Amino acid sequence: xxxKRVIILILSILSANLLEAHxxxxxxxxxxxxFNSKGLSxxxxxxxxxxxxxxxxxxxxxxxxxxxxxLEELSxxxxxxxxxxSQNYFxxxxxxxxxITVSMLSDFNxxxxxxxxxxxxxxxxxxxxxxxTLIEWSLYDAxxxxxxxxxxxxxxxEGLENFSTKFEFISEDASKxxxxxxxxxxxxxxxxxxxxxx
Amino acid sequence: xxxxxxxxxxxxxxxxxxxxxxxxxxxxxxxxGLIFGQSQxxxxxxxxxxxxxxxxxxxxxxxxxxxxxxxxxxxxxxxxKGLIFGFLGLCFLYGVLHSLGPGHGKFIVSSYFLAHPGRYxxxxxxxxxxxxxxxxxxxxxxxLLVLLSEKILTVKSDEVFKISSRISYAFIxxxxxxxxxxxxFTHSHLQEEPKKVTIFSIGLVPCPAAVILLxxxxxxxxxxxxxxxxxxxxxxxxxxxxxxxxxGVAVHGRLLKFVxxxxxxxxxxxxxxxxxxxxxxxxxxxVFLYIYW
Numbered sequence: 001x002x003x004k005r006v007i008i009l010i011l012s013i014l015s016a017n018l019l020e021a022h023x024x025x026x027x028x029x030x031x032x033x034x035f036n037s038k039g040l041s042x043x044x045x046x047x048x049x050x051x052x053x054x055x056x057x058x059x060x061x062x063x064x065x066x067x068x069x070x071l072e073e074l075s076x077x078x079x080x081x082x083x084x085x086s087q088n089y090f091x092x093x094x095x096x097x098x099x100i101t102v103s104m105l106s107d108f109n110x111x112x113x114x115x116x117x118x119x120x121x122x123x124x125x126x127x128x129x130x131x132x133t134l135i136e137w138s139l140y141d142a143x144x145x146x147x148x149x150x151x152x153x154x155x156x157x158e159g160l161e162n163f164s165t166k167f168e169f170i171s172e173d174a175s176k177x178x179x180x181x182x183x184x185x186x187x188x189x190x191x192x193x194x195x196x197x198x
Numbered sequence: 199x200x201x202x203x204x205x206x207x208x209x210x211x212x213x214x215x216x217x218x219x220x221x222x223x224x225x226x227x228x229x230x231g232l233i234f235g236q237s238q239x240x241x242x243x244x245x246x247x248x249x250x251x252x253x254x255x256x257x258x259x260x261x262x263x264x265x266x267x268x269x270x271x272x273x274x275x276x277x278x279k280g281l282i283f284g285f286l287g288l289c290f291l292y293g294v295l296h297s298l299g300p301g302h303g304k305f306i307v308s309s310y311f312l313a314h315p316g317r318y319x320x321x322x323x324x325x326x327x328x329x330x331x332x333x334x335x336x337x338x339x340x341x342l343l344v345l346l347s348e349k350i351l352t353v354k355s356d357e358v359f360k361i362s363s364r365i366s367y368a369f370i371x372x373x374x375x376x377x378x379x380x381x382x383f384t385h386s387h388l389q390e391e392p393k394k395v396t397i398f399s400i401g402l403v404p405c406p407a408a409v410i411l412l413x414x415x416x417x418x419x420x421x422x423x424x425x426x427x428x429x430x431x432x433x434x435x436x437x438x439x440x441x442x443x444x445x446g447v448a449v450h451g452r453l454l455k456f457v458x459x460x461x462x463x464x465x466x467x468x469x470x471x472x473x474x475x476x477x478x479x480x481x482x483x484x485v486f487l488y489i490y491w
Contacts, residue, residue, distance in 0.1 A: 059344075
């Protein structure tokens with residue numbers, strides 16, 4: 001009986017440490033999925049840092065303190081941001097369950113608005129959709145240093161005229177749990193079918 | 199929701215019922231590891247949902263607290279000095295919630311007290327010392343960043359975090375090996391371990407949350423308040439780390455009680471616990487070293 005209680009206490013200490021609540025930076029996100037007549041052409045992402053983390057970021061990169069990131073400063077930020085390539089730049093994009101890897105970003109930009117840092121970039125994709133297709137889209141930092149708020153109201157789609165669609169927003173999808181399987185991302189599920197197929 | 203816990207602050211008034219609920223929730227959050235640890239094999243269904251709610255709730259609370267700290271800091275800057283105590287209280291609470299996540303040496307401290315004898319008081323003091331040193335490292339780092347950013351433009355806070363974390367966890371790993379070797383080759387029960395070295399090793403990692411707070415307040419030109427706030431944040435972190443140390447002491451205390459009842463088996467179990475605790479220190483340090491590499 002005694003040893004069982006001791007084991008329970010040890011397990012408690014072990015498991016308590018695995019309870020994640022560790023983000024240092026909080027970001028709100030906005031993403032726009034853009035379609036053309038052939039399929040998914042690009043995704044635009046905008047991340048807004050919380051005010052306090054923005055202050056540190058600005059002190060790190062706005063060297064001349066003019067509240068604008070000039071080309072030289074932007075280039076340094078882009079180099080810094082490159083470390084997230086291994087994390088697919090926070091993107092979890094799956095088409096028919098296949099994970100889509102982003103090779104590079106385009107239109108990368110960082111600006112300061114009311115002392116808040118806004119990072120924006122775009123993924124060029126050209127994914128043709130010729131039959132019934134399931135697209136799953138989410139944004140999160142797998143290291144959980146940044147907590148990216150990905151909500152229904154932050155999602156936009158453009159150019160779906162050629163497709164019949166069905167949307168579902170999965171709140172806290174356990175199947176995509178990350179960071180020691182303790183954090184559950186929100187996921188947009190988008191079922192598409194070319195109208196010509198209907 | 200965390201505001202309920204802060205019922206005593208004039209700016210966040212709430213009913214006494216809510217206050218009680220808040221305190222209960224707050225305590226549940228702190229001891230959630232205990233609750234879920236007991237039912238770990240059954241995580242799959244309803245427990246999984248409860249765990250993720252706690253993680254998300256904690257994260258949301260932290261986000262709200264950061265927003266309020268920023269807003270209050272601006273008000274103080276504008277001349278509302280009456281909010282200083284609220285600011286410090288929020289910094290403390292932010293430290294508590296923030297440190298419930300991984301890192302900050304909780305597990306290493308609990309492993310330390312699993313392996314070595316200690317008292318509740320010394321576990322709490324050790325936790326608080328780690329918390330305070332954790333933010334003092336952050337203050338030193340921030341001062342250096344401010345000074346160096348004027349001279350060397352390429353110094354970045356995230357790089358410094360990574361390097362200092364690597365040094366700290368490598369140091370802890372070496373300490374773990376030292377403890378382990380001592381427990382293997384000496385027959386004493388390791389009464390006097392270099393606790394100060396352990397505290398220093400864990401505290402060496404500058405707390406990113408404190409650096410963020412300092413940067414924000416530096417931009418507002420209220421730096422002395424930021425330093426005080428950081429120390430309160432460190433006390434919040436230290437309290438949680440200390441509580442984890444107390445767990446370690448409790449387990450070790452139970453063991454000692456058992457030893458008194460059965461000297462022969464007790465001695466063996468005591469040695470196993472020493473090995474277990476020290477091995478855990480090494481494994482954890484190695485895991486964190488890998489994460490920060």
